[in-house]
Amino acid sequence: MLAGWDRSVLEKQVGSYPWYWYIIALISAYLGERSAAVVGFEKAITLFEDQEERIGLGRALYERASFYLREGQLELARQDGHRALELFAECGAKHHQAGVSKFLELLPA
DSSP states (O other): OOTTOOOHHHHHHHTTOHHHHHHHHHHHHHHTOHHHHHHHHHHHHHHHHHTTOHHHHHHHHHHHHHHHHHTTOHHHHHHHHHHHHHHHHHHTOHHHHHHHHHHHHHSOO
16 A cells, blocks of 8 residues: 655655654554654654644654554553653643553553
8 A cells, every 4th residue: 555655755845743753653553664663653752842742742652652562562662651641641631641541551560
């Protein structure tokens, strides 16, 4: 479906938007393209931090935590989950907070 897709033109136009990288990370993770997912999450998280967009940052951290869980990296999943939970609590985003809390409760010990 997206195999061989040249994103270079699109990245020149919207490569500074964190939501672009967030979507790239999600698509890459779904397609099993681990390295592209890692890059996408890193760029999205950095841009969300730079723009001080806490809800977006929390969403990206939560999705990366889910990605880490699927990869078997429980400690990294836990770290991102806790950071996302803190951000959502600061923002009063109770719906997001509840989802992350449930995620953290279900993490294997």
